[in-house]
Amino acid sequence: GQYGAVTRIAETILGSTSRASAVAFPKPLAAEHAEQVYACTVRLVAHMARRLSSRERDVAQDKADLSSVLHILKAISSKRCAHDILYVFVQQIARVVPMRRCSVVRVWGGEQRGHVLASHEDPSVRDLVIELSKYPEIVEAMEQRDKVVVNDVLKDPRTKPFAAELAHSGITSLVVIPLVLFDQNVGSLVLRGARGAGPFSTREISFCEIVAEAAANALERANLFEGLQRVNERLEVLAVTDDLTGLYNHRYFRERLEEECARAQRYQLPLSCIILDVDDFKRVNDTYGHLTGDCVLREIAARTSQMVRKSDIVARYGGEEFVVIMPQTDLEGAHTQAERIRKGICEKPFDGLPEDDRVTVSIGTAVFDTQTMQDCEALIRTADEALYEAKKAGKNCVVTKQRSVEGI
Template sequence: MRIHIMRRDEDNKNAVTPLPERIRISSEREKFIPLIPINRLSIFNELCKESLKQFVWSGEKDTTVIGDVETLGRIEGLGALSEHLRSLIVVCDSSPAEHSPDITIQPPPEFVCEQDRFFIVVSENATVAFLGTIIPEHQRRGEEDFIGGWTYHITYTNELLKLFAPSANLSLPDKNINLDNFAEISSRIMSMHAELMSEGTALRELEKNELAIALDILKSISGKRRAHDVLYIFVEKISKIVPSDRCSIVRVWGQEETAHVLASHDDAQLYDVTISLNKYPEIKKALATGDKVIINDVREDPLMLPCLDVLVKTGIRSILVIPIVLYDPEVGSLLLRAVRKKGTFSRKEISFFEIVTNAAANALERAQLFESVQQANKALEKLAVTDGLTELYNHRYFRERLEEEILRATRYKLPLSCALFDIDDFKKCNDVHGHLFGDFVLKEIAKRMQQTIRRTDIPARYGGEEFIIIMPQTDLKGAITQAERVRKAIEEKTFCSMGKDVKITISGGVAELNQEDVATIEDMIRTADLGLYEAKRSGKNKIVAVQLKNQDNKDT
């Protein structure tokens, strides 16, 4: 973890850089740790008071509070609440002549100025931090008199503890905490924040019933265990509050050039769809800068030039990408992406996105905890869908996956093809060279097949010496090309094992989903099998495509 302090300009008394901007915290894994924005001092004070009450009422042990004199002085009943605290640390320039022995006086860091406000609560299971700066009157816009925010991000608050109370040696462990308490406290603070905003002008553009939906998000996602359920409910509900043509959650692992769409508000079944980051420069920028990316008009922003033709064709005008901060960085980088075909996202809408995005991060973290328990079963799950000899998918998984791909292709009017292969004269190979050599042939064909096909293709062992490949978003012509590549990969190199050097060939039949009729798995397999039969009948070692509708064959 690296922390960067920006010194304020002492010569410019009229322009004070807000405290959150003076403190920039970054890490190797997470470049950006956003604060849930607060733009009114009254809301800041109320949230500080509410957070302390939540820690006390939830029974959190070893709770410590750190804050500036002004903020602590505005918390009603602090004396009574302090009886439940482990320690109270007051950050101020000079120590009072008399103060309670239970209070520790800590000098402020050099970068803190008179207008700054901060309040940090930490216990054995949870932590929350509030910080910001009062805006000088001549810089204020409307009722906004404060620039700041709050966070429950453990890495962030641990670093703040080092800055504001270095002698206290305080920190919260990243692992083995009670996430139920953690989620309960942060959700209650989030709810109060939304309620306080509704009393002012920050959400004036939103109707009251829409605000009720916003508050309901917290209840809805906090009760879910599966990460996908949490994410889908989040994007589905937030899209009702801030209308978007598409609102989705994207995950990126490390430095990969691909990303995975985990949930989208317009399709409850969509999960883990792979996309190329080269087609989404706004996501790449958000990852590189660790900050939100706002594209008001794709036609005027040079960032979108590489993919402008596609965006114009789809009618997309504005794009918003907001990084989501997670308690456990091992889950990769998660981002919210929303697009509009008409109009742009207003500042208040973006602020609202940031608030509820942080709420989703908390609930997702709890979901990840429950899902991590299931990780031990991954090996068993893999065995359930994998052929033991070839390590390709087995017949049962193939049928499930083909059914899913047919539904997806039908809904979005996408092409879908499959290719069914059979090893030529495999019985003779077994009879002459033995079943051990036959097993080697099966494994080697599976290996060459995996090396030849595209990443999006889905190979499986159909049964015996038969193999099948599902080719999403591929028309008949493209499927023939891919099947021919597989055939050549088998033919061009002999099979060498156990002192034997044998030439092996395969035949294949190719079929494309017929979008004009109601298609089933059996329809596609039957069509591909007809092609395979014709390839065998007409001499083997070839690929034949059968178009069932017109009953005409295409021999390659």
Template sequence: MVDFLKSFFEGKKIFKPSYFDTPGPFLEYIKDHKPQAVIAEDSFLSSISDRTTRVPVIAIITRNIERGLETAISHHSDHYLYTPYFVQDLEYKLEKAILDRDQFSFMKHEIKELGIVAELSQLISSTLDPKEVLYRIVKKIADVMPVSRCSIIRVDWLRKSAIVVASHDDPDIVNIRLDLKKYPEIMAAFKTREPVVVKDILSDPLMRKVRKLVLPLGVKSILVIPIKVNEKIIGTLFLRTARTEHTFSESEVRLMNVIANASSNALYNAILFEQVEDEKSRLEKLAITDYLTGVYNVRYFYHHIIEEFHRSERYVFPISCVMLDIDYFKKINDEYGHRTGDLVLKEFAGLLKGCSRKSDVLARYGGEEFILMMPQTSVDGALAEAERIRLSVKNHKFKSIKNKKSITVSIGISYFPHPEVKTHDELITCADNALFEAKNSGRDKVVVYQ
């Protein structure tokens, strides 16, 4: 039988046969090798069948045919030969055994991939939070594939940068901006609209300019899969691996393509969600902000002073209110024009913001008047802050006025607790009366309501 096999394999370069006289050496061999097929005498089967469950086995019947067939069948041999042996018979059965094994492996792999995609689909549909969906996608990929980094990246072409929207190692790693000049593989994926596989960073010319930056990270190979929506690339699935044995296989690239397609809607929804949130924040800010000066508007101020005044009443905390008015502002408008007047108001508001504390609420009250609420601040504290503001304005050279002339400001202060202040409206009215007194008594001064 051995002579028949040696004769059969002679000249067949596609096979590299190994021969064993006893089961022992074969069992040692199979620990470190994965043969395409095993051809074994029926007397060997009982000793090796437990170790060849994943390898196609062709049994050679060398004794009683009936007993040999029973042995072959009982040990799950894929094919068998009995005397007389024919070359054509062995050739057919060997090719079929290898083909069946390859097809079985392919189907098994396909089933595994379908299972991964099905599980991802379930994960994607189980939450409405697009950021959570993206994190689940990269986390699942990292669970089934040995990668050192798996991320989903959105590209901001206006700023020529990329933004990490999900990374498998931490759900909180988001909105990290990357310089696209340092990621030529991402740029290549966008230009070609095809997957980019960097098999070896050391030798791939694409990575030449950034090799010194990437090598210290221990990265050996990179896979970038474009994510498309309606044929428009909106991001990439970005995988890095430290594997030295092999790069990404064709089946892994194919699987990542499927996952990229599955994640496209989630990424698109995340982008829309971010845009909606940004627009919502912008509109909310517009609703509470004075369009010219950028400080809060009077509606926002009233909303907060009501809350703070009630808190002061309940816990007997002091609260102060400061009203400010630019002296002779009408002359600025008449002499330099209303456009310059607007620029002065804007610069003045910026100066006030720089002088006020985080806890203070600054708003434009109307025209050239501004109002400042100072929670948990006594009249002495408010007076000190108001004097500091007055001097800062007086010493400031306004860029929007020719020759950078200085201007002055009149300030009125009210406070609570005060015998005449029972409501937040009275607090504001008293500050306005103090401001009126500062204007009528010479301007460029601070007056406290008595």
């Protein structure tokens, strides 16, 4: 039965060992040794069973860890924003490795303060300032350029000065793992984990290191993406911006005017346009120099922008001419606004000019007549004709027109 089977296993094992050592195994097995062989074999089989069971658990844990890593990598790779990556990172780590607190801290250069960029407890945390003097484990991780593990905050000399505070927060052990160190673009980033249920195991620390490396790679891609995005946004702004005044340029003005005219035509909404020209601007350049002339143009641009609504579009039309598109504004409203702009420019002195040498503008104002105007060109032409009449009338005035001569 069971006894005989176990005995045969023992005999086979011992027989193999005896042959290897050239020592003959006594046959048949003496009765007085049978119980000893049986007990030894039972212990051997039990030990092998435990080893096999432990190995099975390890394989199952490795499989679970791999699945968790893949899950986190998938979650991280779907993000393009650095903060989103960091939050998913700490959230997922805290899900797999039980922690009381899991966060990513950034340190710039030799600063004495750190910035918590993400915490699994609160997704709104983006830049929480902390004093590094209270976090010696972070300082050491940066100095050593390696992970720091504190198994017992009460006994570890590094955290002993803050043991009472940590214990009050329910923290008994810490781990700090560098993600990025001394990068000129992002500084130093470290993962800090804290728990109150015993020290971190070697497996848990290894898991955090693997995911931290993946997060660092994802952050590099995100920073590159965000950098390219900022460059593209900057290029888009430059493409529609006048270099001298910072206003929209002529090309952008034409695009927006066409859009607003189409909207006004479709929904029968009022739309007005103002063109203003600096009076005798050549005299300003000839008398005070072109640098002063440029300052005058910038100041006119700034004053005009301050006096219009957010929905209005102010652009440099060309040279010393400026234009304002005023959606949902009728002729009366456009004239009132143009008069405000004229007074705002002529009633205040300009830097670089004498107090009594005031700069004035002539303004032509027109409203888009959906019945007589076929396109935005007619609106511009009408406003330009009104500007010409303002110049003829003696300058420093506003002239409004509702339709062009062709439309009458």
